[in-house]
Amino acid sequence: MDKQQKYKDRLLQIDQDLFELRPLLIDNKTLKENADYLAEFLRRYLPINQLALVQISNEVSIRESAFWKNDQNEDFWMALIYDHMDKCQNEKDITSAFDTMETGIEKASVYALFPVACEDRLAGALLVQKPEQTGAWNEEEIALLELMASTISVTLINRAHYEEYALQGYVFNELMDNTSTNIYVTDVETNKILFMNKAMQKSFGIEKPEGKICWQVLQKGMDGPCPFCPVPALLKVEDEHPSVVWEEENTRTGITYKNYDSFMKWTDGRTVHFQQSVDNTNTRQLEKAAATDELTDLLNRRAGKLAMNRTLSQAKQDKTRVIVGMYDVNDLKEVNDTYGHAEGDVLLKTIARSIKECLAPQDYIFRLSGDEFIIVFKDTNLIATKEKVHRARERIQLFKEENQKPYEMDFCCGYEEVEPEDRRTITEILTDVDEKMYEKKGYSIFKGQKKNIERMVKSKARQKLSSMIRSIFTMRWSRALMIIYMCAI
Numbered sequence: 001m002d003k004q005q006k007y008k009d010r011l012l013q014i015d016q017d018l019f020e021l022r023p024l025l026i027d028n029k030t031l032k033e034n035a036d037y038l039a040e041f042l043r044r045y046l047p048i049n050q051l052a053l054v055q056i057s058n059e060v061s062i063r064e065s066a067f068w069k070n071d072q073n074e075d076f077w078m079a080l081i082y083d084h085m086d087k088c089q090n091e092k093d094i095t096s097a098f099d100t101m102e103t104g105i106e107k108a109s110v111y112a113l114f115p116v117a118c119e120d121r122l123a124g125a126l127l128v129q130k131p132e133q134t135g136a137w138n139e140e141e142i143a144l145l146e147l148m149a150s151t152i153s154v155t156l157i158n159r160a161h162y163e164e165y166a167l168q169g170y171v172f173n174e175l176m177d178n179t180s181t182n183i184y185v186t187d188v189e190t191n192k193i194l195f196m197n198k199a200m201q202k203s204f205g206i207e208k209p210e211g212k213i214c215w216q217v218l219q220k221g222m223d224g225p226c227p228f229c230p231v232p233a234l235l236k237v238e239d240e241h242p243s244v245v246w247e248e249e250n251t252r253t254g255i256t257y258k259n260y261d262s263f264m265k266w267t268d269g270r271t272v273h274f275q276q277s278v279d280n281t282n283t284r285q286l287e288k289a290a291a292t293d294e295l296t297d298l299l300n301r302r303a304g305k306l307a308m309n310r311t312l313s314q315a316k317q318d319k320t321r322v323i324v325g326m327y328d329v330n331d332l333k334e335v336n337d338t339y340g341h342a343e344g345d346v347l348l349k350t351i352a353r354s355i356k357e358c359l360a361p362q363d364y365i366f367r368l369s370g371d372e373f374i375i376v377f378k379d380t381n382l383i384a385t386k387e388k389v390h391r392a393r394e395r396i397q398l399f400k401e402e403n404q405k406p407y408e409m410d411f412c413c414g415y416e417e418v419e420p421e422d423r424r425t426i427t428e429i430l431t432d433v434d435e436k437m438y439e440k441k442g443y444s445i446f447k448g449q450k451k452n453i454e455r456m457v458k459s460k461a462r463q464k465l466s467s468m469i470r471s472i473f474t475m476r477w478s479r480a481l482m483i484i485y486m487c488a489i
Helices: 003-026 031-042 074-089 139-178 198-204 231-236 281-291 301-318 332-339 341-357 382-402 426-458 462-473 477-488
Strands: 050-056 062-067 102-105 109-118 121-131 182-187 193-196 243-249 256-265 271-279 322-329 364-367 372-378 411-418
Touching: 031 050, 031 062, 031 139, 050 074, 050 139, 062 074, 074 109, 074 121, 109 139, 121 139, 139 198, 182 198, 231 243, 231 256, 256 281, 281 301, 301 322, 301 364, 301 372, 301 426, 322 341, 322 382, 322 426, 332 341, 341 364, 341 372, 341 382, 372 382, 372 426, 382 411, 411 426
Parallel strands: none
Antiparallel strands: 050 062, 050 121, 102 109, 109 121, 182 193, 182 271, 243 256, 256 271, 322 372, 322 411, 364 372
């Protein structure tokens, strides 16, 4: 068998032995473990007495180094590696420069230094040393070392990727576990939880949520998927990255969440549902406080007018009628002056609460000013509207009798119908309904005054009668004329 055949057989045997190098390519070993493993492998074929591995960072600095054996000459070898690394970089990052092997004889030994390149950049270096008496490196040895350098290039790049992924994973886990945002991922078909961060696990009191059905552990009293679940609607969206923002008062925690839902690709390539939820309870409470009248717990003037504007705009789109009512509490000043402001507050709150309890779910009421309130009736007629107000009056009178209130508890109310084609502004509508309410108010005042007059006539209280007549004539002409008309009847 000639020399060339022996060389081929030798390489074939080496190729078979390379199967044993799988741990270098697959296992996540330390650089020292890799150096030891590679040295033990090479000793089958070469009489080596030292081996070193160096990993270079993206910033072209030595990130880590490892020697097979403890060596007093490590500083010398590292200086040699640094020098060779600079030479490679000065070749203007040409890949062929990374393939240049350097050999030499130092201190009764022969060394070979191989740059380890991967993805067109210098990833590290392999240094191998053997005794001087073994002679210079031959072709077979160089071929084997070049093969080892190629193998090490895969090892080093895998290590770099693993370390990058590990860093990303660490940062991701820290962010997931330390954020106050609730985050979880579910399968869109089975509703099984695939991931949930620690913040959400703690908030909902769930341990090991993976594999559990979301609506069974995140809600209370559900017999099936949540009717408000956004997933079915998101599945119908043709957009590649559909998303929705919505608010939920959770039935299990009682917390108001602002939810951000979307889809993402899972590790196995399937599309999954991703939700992040922020506790919006405090924000909602502040918004509610800013929009609520403190005394009556109704919408205040600003929030009520905004709601009314939205209602009228929606009614135009839906082509439905809106009825706007305005009521004014009767004799509030007299109640305050005679019985105190606490009783005046009772009067305001009782009337507001009674009216609110008689409204339909889509209707609402807000406080416009001191004793004036606006009621908005959606998609209804005047008869049904007045029936609701009549029921409220019955409730108020029942309260008055049960609590033996010595003063009248009533109000005057005017109505304005707003059709879809109506072009009036909110200000104009409120002005018109105010006039209608005051027409009722004037009639109500006259009836009360007329009764008082009759009582005064019978009791011959002439002085009081004269004073009352003067007060009537000090009213604005429209009301005075009305009273004169009523007196003539």
